[in-house]
Amino acid sequence: MIQNADLSILHAIQGAASPALDTFMVGFTTLGEFGALWALLAVFMITAGKHRSYGFAILAAIALVVIFGEIGLKHLIARPRPFLLDPSLATTLIDLPSSYSCPSGHTASSFAAATVLCLAPLARRWLKPVAVGTACIIAFSRLYLAVHNPTDVLFGAVLGIACGVAAVAIVRKIAEALQNRKAQA
Structure with missing residues (x-):
């Protein structure tokens, strides 16, 4: 029943396809490959120095997504890609992934x-909605290209948010421990 709803949503999205959207969605899905956009942002934050710990938190969050999502849950759930269940959804815009579908790794790392x-604590607060909007567009690109079901993307977003919160907590604990050690020395 959920699979049928997922496929219906994907077909509705396919009905809105256009050459301009094709280019836009391929661009955003490419930005999400292996969390590359986010990893580059993390490296920038680390090298810039002001929010170094949050740069490390982004890298830790992506690592958690890989461990729990790509290595763990994807193989445990073992859900086939939508284009395997309905070949009419297969796209020629990108190389079709061969891994399982759920959860969406692009979505999880982006969220x-x-x-x-x-x-x-960013001084440029406008970056926060830009980051969330970018994550949403990357997630939607996975639906537009029909390489994930809507529930895969939803699960990826939830997993990503959990990994992001956990990574910040871990990095804050490490920073606190290092400060305590420094104070004792």
Whole structure:
């Protein structure tokens, strides 16, 4: 029943396809490959120095997504990609992934990084909605390209938010422990 609803939603999205949207969605899905956009942002934050710990938190959040999502849950759930269940959804716009579908790794890593940024004390507050909006567009691109079901993307967003919160908590604990050690020395 859920699979039928997922496929119906994907077909409705396919009905809105256009060459301009094709280019836009392929661009955003490419930004989400391996969490590359977010990893680059993390490296920038680390090297810039002001929010170094949050840069490390983004990298930790992406690592948690890989461990729990890509290595763990994806193989435990073992859900086939939607284009395997309905070949009419297969796209030629990107190389079709061969891994399982649930949860969406692009979505999880994007929401993990966006969550870290939302928890960071950024002076440029406008970056927070930009990060969330970018994560949403990357997530939607996975539906537009029909490489994930809507429930895969939803599960990926929830996993990403959880990993982002956990990563910030871990990095804060490590920073606190280091400060305590420094104070005792």
